Amino acid sequence: MKDELKRIGIEKDLQYECITTTVSKNGVKNAGAFAFVYLGENKVHCHIFEGSKTLKNILDTGEYVVNVTRDPLVFTYATLDCLGDEYYSNDSDIAVIKNTPAYIIVDVENVDVRTPENFPVKGNNNIYFITGKIREIIIKDNVMAFNRGMSGLIECLVNFSRYKIVDDDKRSEYMARVIENQRVIEKVSDEKTKRAMANLRAEYEKN
Numbered sequence: 001m002k003d004e005l006k007r008i009g010i011e012k013d014l015q016y017e018c019i020t021t022t023v024s025k026n027g028v029k030n031a032g033a034f035a036f037v038y039l040g041e042n043k044v045h046c047h048i049f050e051g052s053k054t055l056k057n058i059l060d061t062g063e064y065v066v067n068v069t070r071d072p073l074v075f076t077y078a079t080l081d082c083l084g085d086e087y088y089s090n091d092s093d094i095a096v097i098k099n100t101p102a103y104i105i106v107d108v109e110n111v112d113v114r115t116p117e118n119f120p121v122k123g124n125n126n127i128y129f130i131t132g133k134i135r136e137i138i139i140k141d142n143v144m145a146f147n148r149g150m151s152g153l154i155e156c157l158v159n160f161s162r163y164k165i166v167d168d169d170k171r172s173e174y175m176a177r178v179i180e181n182q183r184v185i186e187k188v189s190d191e192k193t194k195r196a197m198a199n200l201r202a203e204y205e206k207n
């Protein structure tokens with residue numbers, strides 16, 4: 001299992017952004033962008049705020065599918081809640097994105113309801129920590145699961161190359177982005193990316 005996941009760029013304890021597809025009790029398919037974490041062996045984790053259709057479907061059916069894709073339109077339409085039926089495969093019992101290079105079918109094992117204390121998004125909604133067991137991994141094409149730490153790092157590197165030539169307002173804006181991206185990287189990325197970001201932050205602070 002670990003080797004199969006490695007083939008699609010997934011390592012233990014790191015966070016990847018994927019498209020979670022579910023089916024409602026009435027058979028309606030749904031897709032949303034959600035974080036996915038592999039916990040080792042056949043265990044996985046996701047955390048979902050109260051109020052989403054995905055959460056309701058997962059609680060009702062006890063299963064979900066993690067689509068590993070980098071398709072920008074699938075991410076966008078899933079988030080804007082306008083992913084058309086044509087994006088789904090013809091399977092009737094399960095929701096899968098038709099052209100996804102890989103997907104993971106998960107059976108829910110445990111649901112833990114928490115208040116969102118350590119999350120940047122504060123509000124009255126609880127957050128559900130869901131652990132599951134991988135039932136099957138299907139790899140149809142090459143793909144590397146998307147880890148957003150790298151995008152944050154690259155953006156901060158691009159900004160750094162302009163840091164000395166921009167005005168004070170822009171510099172403050174860039175610094176705020178460094179701080180935010182470092183927070184994200186500490187949460188989702190591997191040690192190498194964390195080290196890169198720490199080095200970059202130190203350089204920002206010198207300049």
Ligand SMILES: Cc1cc2nc3c(=O)[nH]c(=O)nc-3n(C[C@H](O)[C@H](O)[C@H](O)COP(=O)(O)O)c2cc1C
Nearest residue numbers: 017031032033034035047048049052053054055079
């Ligand atoms: C890249 C990305 C990752 C996201 N990860 C999560 C997450 O891990 N947990 C969560 O509750 N919401 C997450 N969201 C927000 C949900 O996708 C959003 O609430 C969505 O509208 C839920 O759709 P649904 O109601 O169809 O389930 C994420 C959004 C994006 C764009």
